[in-house]
Amino acid sequence: MYPRDELRELQRLKQENRKLFDQDPNNEARLVEIRDRLKHNYERSQEMFESINNIGMSDSVADINAIIQHLLDVGEGLTLETLRNHPSTIKGPLGRLRVGSTWKILEDGTRYLTTINFYPTKGAET
Amino acid sequence: MSKYDISIMSDDQINYNSLSEITLRDLVLGDDLFVATSALATLAMRKSNLAGELAGKILENMLGDDYLQSAAINILFDSDRSRSLELLIERMATCKPYIFNTILELMIQNTDVFKSTATYPIVRLALERIDQVTKPSKWPSREVLDSFLEIFGQDG
Numbered sequence: 001m002y003p004r005d006e007l008r009e010l011q012r013l014k015q016e017n018r019k020l021f022d023q024d025p026n027n028e029a030r031l032v033e034i035r036d037r038l039k040h041n042y043e044r045s046q047e048m049f050e051s052i053n054n055i056g057m058s059d060s061v062a063d064i065n066a067i068i069q070h071l072l073d074v075g076e077g078l079t080l081e082t083l084r085n086h087p088s089t090i091k092g093p094l095g096r097l098r099v100g101s102t103w104k105i106l107e108d109g110t111r112y113l114t115t116i117n118f119y120p121t122k123g124a125e126t
Numbered sequence: 127m128s129k130y131d132i133s134i135m136s137d138d139q140i141n142y143n144s145l146s147e148i149t150l151r152d153l154v155l156g157d158d159l160f161v162a163t164s165a166l167a168t169l170a171m172r173k174s175n176l177a178g179e180l181a182g183k184i185l186e187n188m189l190g191d192d193y194l195q196s197a198a199i200n201i202l203f204d205s206d207r208s209r210s211l212e213l214l215i216e217r218m219a220t221c222k223p224y225i226f227n228t229i230l231e232l233m234i235q236n237t238d239v240f241k242s243t244a245t246y247p248i249v250r251l252a253l254e255r256i257d258q259v260t261k262p263s264k265w266p267s268r269e270v271l272d273s274f275l276e277i278f279g280q281d282g
Contacts, residue, residue, distance in 0.1 A: 011235050029171040036200050037167035040193035041137065041160050043224070085157060102157045115158035 002038035007031070048118045055092030066090075071101060075111050078103055085117070137161050142168040147176055154180045155189070163194050170201045178205025185213050196228035203232055207239075211248065218251040223265035226255065230266055230274045237277055249278050 010031040014021045021027050049059070057063040067090060074088045085100040102115035137160035142150065145168070153165035166184075169177035181198035184190060203210040214229060221229070230252060233240045240249055256271065266274075 015235065015237070032167055032170045032201075032204075036170060036197040037164050040163050040197050044159065044163075044191065044193040115161075117159070 002042045003034055004039075007034040007039065010034070051097055051118045052092070054095065055090070055097045056094030057090075057092040063092075070099070071113060071116070074099075074101055075103060075113065078111065080105075085115075137164055140164070147172075147174055150174075151176055151180060154184075159190050159194050162190055163197050166194070166197055166201060170204065175205075177201050182206065182209055185217075192222050192224040196225055199225065199228050200232060203236070211245065214248050215251065218248065219255060223263060227266035227270055230270050234270070234273050234277060240278070253278065 010021075010027055013027070014031065052058070052063070052067075057066070070088065070090050074086060078086065083103045083105070085102055088099045088101065090097045090099055098119040100115075100117040100119065101113055104112045104114050106112060137158070140161065142164055145153070145165075147169065150165040150169050154162050154169070156162055166177065166180060169180065178201060181202040184195055184198040185202060188195065199210070199213075202213065217225070218229065233249070233252065239245060252274070256266075256275070259266075259271075262268070
């Protein structure tokens with residue numbers, strides 16, 4: 001969760017007492033950080049979590065391990081041509097979820113998973 | 127290649143403050159939307175000219191997703207007011223619900239700007255869209271709708 005109360009307080013102060021708000025230059029930076037970064041990244045992650053729930057999975061240790069295992073399997077099967085937005089599918093008890101993962105191969109051969117996108121579905125895809 | 131050679135790196139492991147503006151720009155335009163959102167916000171926090179430039183690019187070309195575009199709406203409003211208002215007029219009727227929610231929040235937080243005669247057409251467009259909301263939905267949230275109508279509705 002992002003610090004919603006802190007955001008509200010900063011927004012209130014900016015609207016109601018601009019002079020006081022401007023006295024501390026950190027106020028504007030913090031407001032931007034919460035409003036434009038933390039809040040939207042949080043809402044995006046919530047949407048992804050809903051996609052996971054839609055296929056009958058949760059944030060249990062078993063389900064998280066299953067997702068990590070899926071990604072490790074994808075990472076093993078990569079080729080140089082399939083590093084970007086590599087498509088795969090996670091199977092859950094209620095359906096399937098489309099996943100796009102982007103990878104980078106470092107000089108020492110390590111494969112870094114840089115991006116995961118879960119493509120939201122209205123209902124479970126079977 | 128074995129599984130032991132695979133690592134997972136997430137958005138919050140990146141120290142954005144240590145990155146140059148050019149690197150941040152590349153991240154804003156990259157594939158990872160969490161990273162893109164963070165990089166764009168970091169440029170805005172630094173008051174870099176690139177922040178407004180990239181926010182405009184994101185909105186004009188509909189880059190990324192609803193969440194990145196929502197961050198861009200606020201950042202463009204702070205850096206290029208007239209361009210931002212033009213985009214609000216263009217997109218108000220058709221933007222996705224989460225983005226509409228962000229626009230309403232922006233208007234609530236800037237009542238001094240949106241209570242003027244010059245921006246009344248934008249308020250009217252928002253009210254027209256709200257009128258079309260016939261059933262409860264996640265976005266715009268009830269709280270945002272109520273606040274907006276309290277300020278800009280008939281009696282606001």
